[in-house]
Amino acid sequence: MALSPTAVRRWIAVCLVALAMPVGAVAIGAGTAVLAAPAAQAQDTGPANRLFVQAMQIIRQADNTLDTAEEARLLKEADKLLADIIAKYPDSALAVQLVTNQFVGDFDFYEFRSRIKGLVCNEPLNSLCFLHRVGEMLPPVETPITSARWDWLSLAVAYQHVGDQGRAREIVAPFVAAVRRGATTATDSSGQDLFVARALALMGQMQLALDVTRQIPDCSTRIYNLADIGKAAAWKGDMALAGQLADEAKQYATARNCAWELGLVAQALLRAGKEAQARTLFLNTVETQYSKFRQSKSDCCPPELAVAAADLGDANLALGLLRTVQDENPWTIPAVLGRLARRNEGGLALSYAEQVQDPDVRGECFAELIEAAIRRGDGGGANELMRKLLKLVDDNAGKRPALLAQKAKAERLLMGDERWRLTFQQAINTAERSSNFVRRDIGAPLLAALVRIETGLPMLD
Known part of the structure; x- marks a missing residue:
């Protein structure tokens, strides 16, 4: 007979307590471990036991109230008492059981x-509640960490910017530890990027992100991170740092002959205000890569080259x-079309977007074009988009969560109020x-x- 996860954890907890105690000191009944501790030990653990009993009584009160605010207050009070057991009486058996989730x-x-943690959803339209619910859907992280989990690192970045930095650090810390344990790189044994440096940068940990990045010899990962x-x-x-890192990426690409990543380097130079260098590098790269493979459908050129072309305003080349x-890289469609629309190529971008077959990608394109129209001051165009x-959402019967998320994003851009929260909740x-x-x-x-x-x-994105 298969045991539920809770039953398995209960059985393990009882065994752990039993193994930790002297012979004759354990009596087990109905899943409860009862300690026959010496008098001195009982005296030491008495305060911890009292705090625990108080916490249990408060939790029962919380279980019996119909007022959500009162329930939250009581549960937080009980949580503080349990935290006090761990902090003030770490030598007690109770503290050991609590800190090891027994x-x-x-x-x-x-x-x-x-x-x-779920108390944040007492306000169901709060962004912290959204994060909690998304986190509950993510597949669990396998330990030891050896594979890329951009979904969990994205969750850490989201918590950092939505308002719970403690939770953000709690999520990202095991990934940083995995990198520190793993020889000299931020990649797993198969060379897959763990995304740790990029997540750290988005959380404001620039120096730590650079320390991780500069240990990576792989062209793609190193230059992407920079x-x-x-x-x-x-x-x-910090445009000075942006410029410094763009130059570092260019120098590394030149030294290691990282040809495939030059479109990304061109974007970095342009973003740092080095347009002349970016344009020269881009044109040289196109001449040696795109022209060479113009007739080929495979391994033509890196997707970042298309994004760089859009950044530089070459619409025909970008679309080509x-x-x-x-x-192979559907993410490039909204990235390129959004950039073209922001450079006054909205009509061309819209014509291309309307031919996109995937509803989620087409919806993201429309959201990007809405933002571009708003930036241009084209309110009528934004409303038409x-x-x-909305028609795309209706045509899919509101059953595509990614499409609903794009609708929420567009509502926030266009209306500037909080009505997007209902749509995001629906997603x-x-x-x-x-x-x-x-x-x-x-x-993600x-x-x-x-x-x-x-x-x-x-x-x-």
Whole structure:
């Protein structure tokens, strides 16, 4: 007979307590470990026991109230008492059980802590509640950490910017520890980037992000990280650091012959205000890469080259490159079209967007074009684009959570008030009702949209 996770944890807890005690000191009944401790030990643990009993009584009061505010107050009071047991009486058996998430009788401390975290959803339209619910959908992190988990690192970045920096550090710390344990790089044994440096940069930890990045020999990861750290620096207004990192990326690419990443280097130079250098590098790269593979559908050129072309305002070249890379890299479609629209190529970008088959990608394109129209002061154009986005949502019967998240993003851009929260709540509701396949992959898109809404910056796109 298969045991539930809770039953397994209960059995392990009882065994751990039994193993930790002297012979004859344990009596087990109905899942409860009873300690026959010596008098001196009983005297030492008495205050911890009293705090625990007080906490249990308060939790029972919380269970019996119908007032959500009173329930939250009582649970937080009980949580403080349990934290005091760990802080003030660390040598007690209770403290050991609590800090290792063991059962104490019928009390499951792990479940209680989850209940405490869930209190943010007493205000269901709060962004912290959104993050809590998205976090509940993410597949758990396997330990030891050896694989890239951008969904969890995105959650850390989101908590950092939405308002719970303690929770952000709690999530990111094991990933940083994994990098420190793992030889000299931020990649796993197969060379896969763990994304740690980029997440740290988005959380404001620039020096730590650079320390991790400069240990990475792989061209793609090293230059991606330098470009993203430079982008984060530019968002913070540190253009000197952005310029320094763009130059560092260029020098590294030259020294290591990192040809595939030159489109990314061109973007970094342009972002740092080095337009002449960016344009020269871009044109040389196009001549040696795109022209060479113009007739080929595979391995033509890096997707970042299409984005760089859009950044530099070469619409025809950007769309030509986009057609070549978009099947393998659908993220490039909204990235390129949004940039073109911001450079007054809105009509061309819209024509291209309307041909996109994937509803989620097309919806993201419309949201990007709405932002571009607002930046241009074209309110009428933005409203027309919003009508197209709403029709797309209706055509899909409101059953695509990523599409609903784009609708929420557009509502925030266009209306500037809080009505987007109801739409975002609908996106999470839809995701929670979706298949396991959808739930597995939807976390990162939802987090990207939420952080974009809250900060106005495409941090996780």
